[in-house]
């Protein structure tokens with residue numbers, strides 16, 4: 001693998017903005033610090049370093065804001081500011097762990113899961129209300145309360161209470177408020193669904209692939225788990241259609257956990273999602289949080305194997321799109337939005353600085369507050385390093401100025417990371433200090449051994465290789481994947497809350 005390099009000053013010093021370069025897809029990719037990019041040939045790169053800009057190359061570079069004396073500085077400044085506007089907001093995602101109880105047994109499940117009789121791990125009404133109060137104190141104008149577990153439907157009365165209390169309390173704050181439920185769906189009932197649909201709660205679930213793989217990895221005693229999940233996905237999607245909502249926008253989101261077994265069947269996994277009516281597939285690799293160490297060896301893999309899987313699956317998704325089936329890959333969508341539109345979709349794990357605490361907070365069932373759900377999972381394994389407070393005793397200001405939070409911001413700023421600072425993909429990338437800590441024992445980690453870096457670099461290589469090919473049909477599909485359409489139905493303001 002070639003390393004990207006910071007450009008030494010070419011002879012045309014003063015004419016080119018600082019850039020980094022990397023050889024991708026038979027061409028040389030240049031990216032500027034402002035997030036612009038352009039391909040040149042190997043020969044043209046040599047000419048740049050000789051200070052010999054042909055009129056054609058100069059025109060091409062100027063159009064992409066690479067020529068400093070032709071730079072519209074106000075425009076570039078405005079775009080840079082816009083790209084980082086999430087820094088003005090504050091935590092938008094508030095994950096509430098309403099119980100650790102779960103009725104499924106998953107091969108990769110994290111240590112924070114508890115058996116169904118462990119009602120002592122249920123969140124109380126008092127903790128729930130204090131968690132909502134803290135979330136509403138966020139400086140973010142829009143917040144999402146996400147129900148996590150365990151299996152949140154196992155403590156449905158608290159889910160209901162948080163929604164009702166949150167809507168009522170938000171009348172004093174006037175924020176745009178969203179609720180998301182992350183559930184395995186096996187405890188869903190028609191009554192629960194009625195409540196969730198009535199209260200505009202987005203629903204997210206997990207699908208690990210075709211029936212045999214899903215059932216093997218996510219065991220639901222006495223039932224065919226795949227059938228149960230699939231039936232609910234279809235039923236919920238039909239509810240949205242019956243309500244007149246656009247199925248391209250409103251559907252159950254399903255998340256894949258890519259295990260070793262999944263690597264062998266990329267096409268079957270994509271076909272499974274399409275068959276279930278999912279329009280988006282997030283090809284997430286396994287992450288190291290909460291694994292029981294005894295199973296880690298059976299589900300983990302080298303990241304180059306994952307990247308082969310990613311390429312095969314995404315090639316197939318593109319093929320389906322060429323044939324008229326509209327489905328997208330989420331990693332690609334996040335990176336392409338930054339690469340092609342200059343927008344940042346504020347995906348908290350892929351931004352700089354990262355989203356720990358300043359983009360999200362996690363509230364455990366006992367009222368402890370963590371910088372993220374990963375921080376909460378580490379705590380379940382006995383390491384409280386990412387705990388920054390408690391709903392009983394902490395103020396919002398104390399959370400945001402906590403020394404751990406400050407360290408996380410520095411550690412996730414790519415302009416302060418060795419390797420990242422000189423990486424061609426710096427403008428579009430992000431890292432995760434919690435994962436660096438888990439893998440390397442330091443929130444700074446070692447980038448060259450980082451599984452996150454390997455995945456992010458490999459995916460961006462894939463995407464830029466496709467862009468280098470300049471196939472208009474693929475470019476059209478990529479642009480479609482970057483179109484961010486607001487799901488306004490799920491947004492609740494104090495004006496719409498009743």
Ligand code: SF4
Pocket residue numbers: 414419420421423424425426429430431447452453454456457
């Ligand atoms: S984490 Fe991203 S920015 Fe940093 S070196 Fe890896 S690919 Fe480049």
